[in-house]
Amino acid sequence: xxxxxxxxxxxxxxxxxxxxxxxxxxxxxxxxxxxxxxxxxxxxxxxxxxxxxxxxxxxxxxxxxxxxxxxxxxxxxxxxxxxxxxxxxxxxxxxxxxxxxxxxxxxxxxxxxxxxxxxxxxxxxxxxxxxxxxxxxxxxxxxxxxxxxxxxxxxxxxxxxxxxxxxxxxxxxxxxxxxxxxxxxxxxxxxxxxxxxxxxxxxxxxxxxxxxxxxxxxxxxxxxxxxxxxxxxxxxxxxxxxxxxxx
Amino acid sequence: xxxxxxxxxxxxxxxxxxxxxxxxxxxxxxxxxxxxxxxxxxxxxxxxxxxxxxxxxxxxxxxxxxxxxxxxxxxxxxxxxxxxxxxxxxxxxxxxxxxxxxxxxxxxxxxxxxxxxxxxxxxxxxxxxxxxxxxxxxxxxxxxxxxxxxxxxxxxxxxxxxxxxxxxxxxxxxxxxxxxxxxxxxxxxxxxxxxxxxxxxxxxxxxxxxxxxxxxxxxxxxxxxxxxxxxxxxxxxxxxxxxxx
Ligand SMILES: Nc1ncnc2c1ncn2[C@@H]1O[C@H](COP(=O)(O)OP(=O)(O)O)[C@@H](O)[C@H]1O
Ligand SMILES: [Mg+2]
Numbered sequence: 440x441x442x443x444x445x446x447x448x449x450x451x452x453x454x455x456x457x458x459x460x461x462x463x464x465x466x467x468x469x470x471x472x473x474x475x476x477x478x479x480x481x482x483x484x485x486x487x488x489x490x491x492x493x494x495x496x497x498x499x500x501x502x503x504x505x506x507x508x509x510x511x512x513x514x515x516x517x518x519x520x521x522x523x524x525x526x527x528x529x530x531x532x533x534x535x536x537x538x539x540x541x542x543x544x545x546x547x548x549x550x551x552x553x554x555x556x557x558x559x560x561x562x563x564x565x566x567x568x569x570x571x572x573x574x575x576x577x578x579x580x581x582x583x584x585x586x587x588x589x590x591x592x593x594x595x596x597x598x599x600x601x602x603x604x605x606x607x608x609x610x611x612x613x614x615x616x617x618x619x620x621x622x623x624x625x626x627x628x629x630x631x632x633x634x635x636x637x638x639x640x641x642x643x644x645x646x647x648x649x650x651x652x653x654x655x656x657x658x659x660x661x662x663x664x665x666x667x668x669x670x671x672x673x674x675x676x677x678x679x680x681x682x683x684x685x686x
Numbered sequence: 687x688x689x690x691x692x693x694x695x696x697x698x699x700x701x702x703x704x705x706x707x708x709x710x711x712x713x714x715x716x717x718x719x720x721x722x723x724x725x726x727x728x729x730x731x732x733x734x735x736x737x738x739x740x741x742x743x744x745x746x747x748x749x750x751x752x753x754x755x756x757x758x759x760x761x762x763x764x765x766x767x768x769x770x771x772x773x774x775x776x777x778x779x780x781x782x783x784x785x786x787x788x789x790x791x792x793x794x795x796x797x798x799x800x801x802x803x804x805x806x807x808x809x810x811x812x813x814x815x816x817x818x819x820x821x822x823x824x825x826x827x828x829x830x831x832x833x834x835x836x837x838x839x840x841x842x843x844x845x846x847x848x849x850x851x852x853x854x855x856x857x858x859x860x861x862x863x864x865x866x867x868x869x870x871x872x873x874x875x876x877x878x879x880x881x882x883x884x885x886x887x888x889x890x891x892x893x894x895x896x897x898x899x900x901x902x903x904x905x906x907x908x909x910x911x912x913x914x915x916x917x918x919x920x921x922x923x924x925x926x927x928x929x930x931x
Contacts, residue, residue: 474779586766591760593735594781594832604780608771685812 506564518576574624579610692743718883726894760829
């Protein structure tokens, strides 16, 4: 590990420590059951682990990861191919009409078509991430300098080569940035989607413990949600470091 | 032999880039194209490389009309030639990969080129980690990897400092002398045009027309740069350019 990386890690630890410290102080000052101290939450977290926190966590993780993959598998190919004017003239109107709408309002429609099971939750989250990634990928695909493409064509490239060697690698860092934002949004929507018609997932755990005023469990749920987001960020960071070395 | 016959180019937006450009370059000969910025030099190279189609006229290579990128020609661009997301090795290899040369053969060709050009120790670097001069050497390596008969170069050295530029000009001259590659070099430097071109085509401001073709029999030697003949030729070219503008 290099020195700067060590420093980097250290600064994360310091930030985590300061947050926990602030939390302790606030909980101490407020002295209310609604803001339990970190160590109480930690204990409850451990307790919950022995019960079914892990199941809730895994189900949430499954829903959100599935959604993100679904979104990417559609948004990236569609976004990249808007490099072709024909494709773009077809896709662009849909983006302009559908993107500005808060997609969460489609929930009733989704439930009508796909029921109240996991599929609806996944589609809701996927839809929101889809648009975020699509818009960014499209912008990137359309802004590739044509000289890069000419340069590749002169080597005898065909259409497929242009996507593999120019458009995709050019757009990739931007796609990853969009994903970073998308992960944040997807967790928020996950929480929303899990707050109804389910008895599993961290969102349910949070809503349920809240209604029972079981604050330690509530906080264990919140912390787990944060950990889920953190893990996703971390994975993305690792991917980025591998594929965007050139940046 | 490369021939441009009455080549005209009008872009879809109505900009007239080239008008009735006619000249030819013999096999193994080197030709410089010089003209003011925006006169259509880059456009002309894209037409030679079969990437753009002229709105009028034709380009022939060895008597055959160019309609798609010719296999025996390599194009070197000033800024967008190398892909920043590929390492030196990957960049040099790219043409071979696209032509589906087998991996072993790719490695052999690329490594021997990198060795020859003093780039071996940088093979895993990304372009932005290299100096401008080295980047252009990588671009030349990528062109050479295809073992071309023709090299088309668009101001390849214009963003380099004077010393590096001279070094690369010498390198290119030696390459031309050794491998007998037909070269068309676009430049806006009179000295470069005279140092590297046996024939110098002078274009007018947009739309680019051939104003004059200057013969330059004295070139071909690295020492030419210091000779009186060279300076006189530069003066001749400069005069023709100023008459054109
Ligand atoms: N794709 C294009 N569409 C419209 N105009 C273009 C295009 N490419 C170049 N031009 C215009 O054509 C003219 C010649 O361009 P170019 O060949 O790049 O000139 P040069 O290389 O001599 O500087 C310029 O005025 C430029 O703005
Ligand atoms: Mg140009």
